[in-house]
Amino acid sequence: MIGSFTFENLPCRVVFGSGTLASAKAEVERLGGKRALVLTTPQQEAQSKSLGAALGSVYAGLFSGATMHTPVEVTERALAAMKACEADCVVSLGGGSTTGLGKALALRTGVNQLCIPTTYAGSEMTPIVGQTENGLKTTVRDAAVLPETVIYDVELTLTLPASLAATSGINAIAHAAEALYARDANPVTSLMAEEGIRALARALPAIAARSDDREARTEALYGAWLCGVCLGTVGMALHHKLCHTLGGTFDLPHAETHTIVLPHALAYNAPAVPDAMARISRAIGAADASQGLYDLAKRLGAKLALRDIGMPESGIGKAADLAVTNPYWNPRPLERAAIRDLIARAWAGERPAAIKAVT
Secondary structure, eight states: OOOOOOOOOOOOEEEEESSGGGGHHHHHHHTTOSSEEEEOOGGGHHHHHHHHHHHGGGEEEEEOOOOTTOBHHHHHHHHHHHHHTTOSEEEEEESHHHHHHHHHHHHHHOOEEEEEESSSOOGGGOSEEEEEETTEEEEEEOGGGSOSEEEEEHHHHTTSOHHHHHHHHHHHHHHHHHHTTOTTOOHHHHHHHHHHHHHHHHHHHHHHHOTTOHHHHHHHHHHHHHHHHHHHHSOOOHHHHHHHHHHHHHOOOHHHHHHHHHHHHHHHHGGGOHHHHHHHHHHHTOSSHHHHHHHHHHHTTOOOOGGGGTOOGGGHHHHHHHHTSSOOOOSSOOOHHHHHHHHHHHHHTOOOOOOOOOO
């Protein structure tokens, strides 16, 4: 039975395929851009210079200082670069770090964004930006930060190492998984969520087996797009709160943190949302959602413990305190002791534990 719901489509243009990067200049011009600042990370500077050459007359300059968790001091430097080259729009080439920087600039200046993702982060499809200041990561939801246009080019993901594809892909799955039990969940988003999870769960093992599998890379990018739409359309819950807390406080790598935490967050919420767990289980072909995602990460060779990506054991208690402070809405009430146990298991890399429902 379908009940009442609200569904809002986000106004974002998507260009999907292979070789679609060639349309970048036309897409900038379509937005009315005349001077585009290209944003990227130091690791993708050479690729971005090639993009700059392809942009030709609309290329204004390059800022290659994007970094994870969008520190406000980096945004300040990018703002200065924008002013110096008199840019009237930005083109973000890269993963979530670069996309986040473009969004932060749009939030402050209102400039149009063309986003060209090279990972499966999904943030290019959301009106959400997470920013870090003084070790604390906070999120802002504002229509101004949604990119106007996104170019998905499968060619750009072929060089993404299989190990990074694995964690980036499970990060995308996390967006869809939480969409299935979000407070503002709806049937349309849930359809996209299950399909996005299914596509990624099928594609990621194929990529791990053969990194240049073009069909699998296409399916993974398609799944990541769907999962990103889910994240942009409905709200977040415990999983994202934990990852924002851990990433911002301990400077942990974003995708790896999501990969490790997701099975544990799902185990915590499972008693409260059995229908959502059934859909996740069906999408990944497993009997149990949390155990199945843990096994998927293990099969892909991803790290399973927060201690292995830089989190100190002494931080478990602090993380639990922060997680229950200004919490995101969650289908199950947050209990500090249970959250601490969840984080401790994730820190040690243990299997997710079945947690009894609150009475």
